[in-house]
Amino acid sequence: MPDKILIKNAHIVTMNSSLDFFKGDILINSSRIENISENIPGNENEEFDAQDFLVVPGFIQTHIHLCQTLFRNLADDLLLLDWLKEKIWPYESAHNPETLRLSTQLGLAELLKSGTTTILDMGTVNHQDVIFEELIKSGIRAFAGKTMMDYGAIPDGLQEKTHNSIDESVRLLKKWDGSADGRIRYAFAPRFAVSSTEELLRETGRLAHEHKTLFHTHSSENLGELELIKKRFGTRNINVFEKLGLAGKNLCLAHCIWLDEEEKQILKDHDIRVLHCPSSNLKLGSGIAPIPDYLKRGIHVSIGADGAPCNNNLDIFTEMRLAALIQKPVHGPQTMPALEAFKMATINGAEALGIENDTGSIEIGKKADLTFIKLNQVHSIPFDNVYSKIVYSTHAHDVEHVMIDGNWIVKDKKLLTIDEEQIFSNIESNVKRIQSYKY
Numbered sequence: 001m002p003d004k005i006l007i008k009n010a011h012i013v014t015m016n017s018s019l020d021f022f023k024g025d026i027l028i029n030s031s032r033i034e035n036i037s038e039n040i041p042g043n044e045n046e047e048f049d050a051q052d053f054l055v056v057p058g059f060i061q062t063h064i065h066l067c068q069t070l071f072r073n074l075a076d077d078l079l080l081l082d083w084l085k086e087k088i089w090p091y092e093s094a095h096n097p098e099t100l101r102l103s104t105q106l107g108l109a110e111l112l113k114s115g116t117t118t119i120l121d122m123g124t125v126n127h128q129d130v131i132f133e134e135l136i137k138s139g140i141r142a143f144a145g146k147t148m149m150d151y152g153a154i155p156d157g158l159q160e161k162t163h164n165s166i167d168e169s170v171r172l173l174k175k176w177d178g179s180a181d182g183r184i185r186y187a188f189a190p191r192f193a194v195s196s197t198e199e200l201l202r203e204t205g206r207l208a209h210e211h212k213t214l215f216h217t218h219s220s221e222n223l224g225e226l227e228l229i230k231k232r233f234g235t236r237n238i239n240v241f242e243k244l245g246l247a248g249k250n251l252c253l254a255h256c257i258w259l260d261e262e263e264k265q266i267l268k269d270h271d272i273r274v275l276h277c278p279s280s281n282l283k284l285g286s287g288i289a290p291i292p293d294y295l296k297r298g299i300h301v302s303i304g305a306d307g308a309p310c311n312n313n314l315d316i317f318t319e320m321r322l323a324a325l326i327q328k329p330v331h332g333p334q335t336m337p338a339l340e341a342f343k344m345a346t347i348n349g350a351e352a353l354g355i356e357n358d359t360g361s362i363e364i365g366k367k368a369d370l371t372f373i374k375l376n377q378v379h380s381i382p383f384d385n386v387y388s389k390i391v392y393s394t395h396a397h398d399v400e401h402v403m404i405d406g407n408w409i410v411k412d413k414k415l416l417t418i419d420e421e422q423i424f425s426n427i428e429s430n431v432k433r434i435q436s437y438k439y
């Protein structure tokens with residue numbers, strides 16, 4: 001394959017600071033964008049005619065649970081704490097390397113085929129190496145880390161001793177951080193304050209600073225969770241994180257639905273990152289996160305589908321659409337315009353992960369992470385505002401090609417890095433293994 005690829009005649013949605021949108025060409029040299037212009041001469045490059053496509057920055061989802069994809073449609077219509085205790089924790093503790101591999105492949109296949117090129121994944125407690133192996137093989141850009149759980153009433157298979165959980169996290173960090181030419185990064189992942197000791201949170205926070213990486217956790221998602229935190233720590237979730245020295249821009253908090261004034265101020269003062277999960281928040285009946293309020297205050301917000309059993313898809317188009325629509329009945333139709341939702345799924349995602357110099361927009365010098373969306377579909381024409389088209393009328397199956405790091409990962413809807421047939425043939429037996437596991 002030639003090192004240079006010339007994408008011709010594309011409708012390019014750059015998401016640069018001027019929000020340029022124009023018809024033109026993108027020259028890719030190895031993994032990066034070398035040039036973008038209305039007309040780049042062909043020379044010896046491999047050419048790809050993209051006249052039928054919108055080319056957008058590869059989507060970024062900042063909160064995913066790949067280990068849960070195999071539990072899709074097996075854990076519905078429950079509140080968060082019941083859902084975790086009755087279904088998700090037992091299922092996660094039932095994972096062996098084979099079921100976890102399949103779950104990861106299934107999640108990655110869905111994400112990649114629908115145009116997501118970067119994720120922050122929560123991992124799981126056991127066999128985390130398998131997730132890293134599959135992330136690397138798939139070609140996706142990812143931050144991930146093992147889930148850490150060392151406190152409370154959790155299944156034996158997930159309960160960890162504090163020092164073991166930390167030692168294993170550090171082992172994984174040393175093994176995987178920066179692998180695949182920097183495409184893979186480690187992110188520490190204590191599950192949430194409810195299942196963490198203070199020591200785990202404090203020490204993990206220190207390690208995340210020392211290794212200049214992310215601290216990924218859940219916060220303030222559900223009122224029952226808030227009660228448990230209040231009972232145990234005598235204060236609210238964000239206050240706990242601040243008190244333990246975790247507040248900083250590497251702190252990535254999924255959900256953040258139920259915050260008081262003081263907590264919102266802490267997020268703003270410390271540039272803490274909110275990972276918004278609209279589908280999951282609706283399906284678990286958790287609530288509607290006050291995202292317009294956060295944005296008005298200058299709090300950083302990006303977006304993610306969460307895990308398959310609380311969504312039940314990993315489709316970024318559904319998340320963007322819902323992120324916009326759920327605010328409108330309360331705050332009026334002008335709240336959360338399509339561009340705002342698209343930003344959360346592209347450049348804001350890159351900023352949340354600290355990789356905005358590499359991805360999140362289509363600009364010279366950045367990595368070639370590109371999603372190609374079919375322009376002319378009966379459900380998405382005509383259009384005037386391109387962001388409306390993407391957020392309000394495009395479907396996941398309109399994604400035709402996906403490139404990451406300059407490599408084709410999906411071409412003509414076919415996933416080139418994962419064997420889908422093998423996934424289909426292994427699903428039934430592996431789901432049975434999960435469901436028949438005795439705790």
Ligand code: GUN
Pocket residue numbers: 065080084088191192218221280306307310
């Ligand atoms: N809080 C703690 N663990 C989880 C999880 O697996 N999913 C969600 N949505 N919230 C959580």
